[in-house]
Amino acid sequence: MTTVTGTGAGSGARVRTRTPLSYDHGTGTTPLLGDTIGENLDRAIAAHPGREALVVADGPRWTYAEFGAAVEELARGLLGIGVARGDRVGIWAVNCAEWVLTQYATARIGAIMVNINPAYRAHELEYVLNQAGVSVLCASLSHKTSDYRAMVDRVRADCPRLRSVHYIGDASWDALLAAGRTVAAGRLAAREAEISCDDPVNIQYTSGTTGFPKGATLSHHNILNNGYFVGETLGYTERDRICIPVPFYHCFGMVMGNLAATSHGACMVVPGPSFDPAATLRAVAAERCTSLYGVPTMFIAELGLPDFASYDLSSLRTGIMAGSPCPVEVMKRVVAEMHMAEVSICYGMTETSPVSTQTRRADDLERRTGTVGRVMPHVEVKIVDPATGVTLPRGTAGELCTRGYSVMAGYWGEPERTAEAVDPGRWMHTGDLAEMREDGYVRIVGRIKDMIIRGGENIYPREVEEFLHTHPQVSDVQVVGVPDQRYGEEILACVVPRDPADPPTLEGIAAFCRDRLAHYKIPRRLEILDTFPMTVSGKVRKVELRERYGAAGHR
Incomplete structure (x- = not known):
């Protein structure tokens, strides 16, 4: 960047060179999607009816046509029990087919799905149910040491807006589906016609370190586009099969996993209800997955299996490592031993749908381990002085901020906390310390705290x-x-x-x-x-x- 000073362009003018600022915006030739999630799923069903959409280990295996029918069945069931547009429907479950169905069925009827952390105990459950005003809850019966039914029974009397609970694998789930059998197809179509892509579709509670968590409110436009552009950056097509061992409760699973898949006609592969390194590699091998997701600790656990070399992972080409920085030695092994030559690093946060920066498929090892990539299409990023808000020169550490289609509408019911995070210019302040290099790639140096x-x-x-x-x-x-x-x-x-x-x-x-x-x-x-x-x-x-x-x- 140059600045010219002086009274004219003659020999008396002075030229001062200034270091470029830590600001970048994502340009691209692919426009944002204007669909709702339901409309986008319909496109995939029409284009790829016979291709597999969802495969769950020891569970169902559905083509896009079959998956679409199952989503519609649940959507009608929710209409049949009186779920209105804008009602909050909680999902408190481990990874399973019904979780995915709930995600797409609530989107079809204009409800707002509330993700509830499967690790929550009764006190935390009660807070989320009341804070979001959940009226219908879909839940697992149990998992490991968690008895979900017992915890719901413990708090239900203190959650006056909760009127209906349906447990996966229980008669109450069957009753939910049965409620939709008298709902005409025209009623579902009429509801879908009322929905805008800017409507809220999801509330995700951030895991706060102090006080109660905050509910980030996300729209169809937020999460559908974010999933789509993550998939575009990875080069997804209908031939890809994505192994998703990360939790659906989190945006890693439901946005970068599910929505990235369905927006490209790809297949979602679910290796189990929660992460297990051996089950994950078995699923990759058995289903010939082309992409694998995980945080660094998951990849470390997979590489550390005593029988790691016995798994045929040759079908892999790409995947995502996110959640925390990737150590260089781990990345070297993922590329060399797991065949993930095009593995990508993503950075983001729940409040930004989540991904703001991502490495590209051709990036070298240094960029994949030393940075979190560069800005995504249609998104802006800048690095500012945390005290003054002034944009800093490149190469200087400060707070990373992001702006664009991906920024949440706000924290549900908490305008004051929203104002603390999103400034009047619609910049989301991440709380992360970062540096922007000369080439636009961003390096995270830590949390401010x-x-x-x-x-x-x-x-x-x-x-x-x-x-x-x-x-x-x-x-x-x-x-x-x-x-x-x-x-x-x-x-x-x-x-x-x-x-x-x-x-x-x-x-x-x-x-x-x-x-x-x-x-x-x-x-x-x-x-x-x-x-x-x-x-x-x-x-x-x-x-x-x-x-x-x-x-x-x-x-």
């Missing part, structure tokens, strides 16, 4: 984590700041060792870092763990690590 300030020095955990991933005894690592009387904060490395019988020592970690990291970035504390505390969407709960190991006197 995760940045460690040790003796006045700013330390970004990602940098230390990336380095420690090269330690021969380290399988996975998370770095957090914990209170320290002398320095304010001190660096704690939480390590999952490659060999539990031979974990690294603090002295060994320090020696490994010495002369390679600045002295103030070297961990002063070490905890050896079997696993990290995780959210249901696969993100490490750093706040829990800080609380667990930052308590006074803990050593």
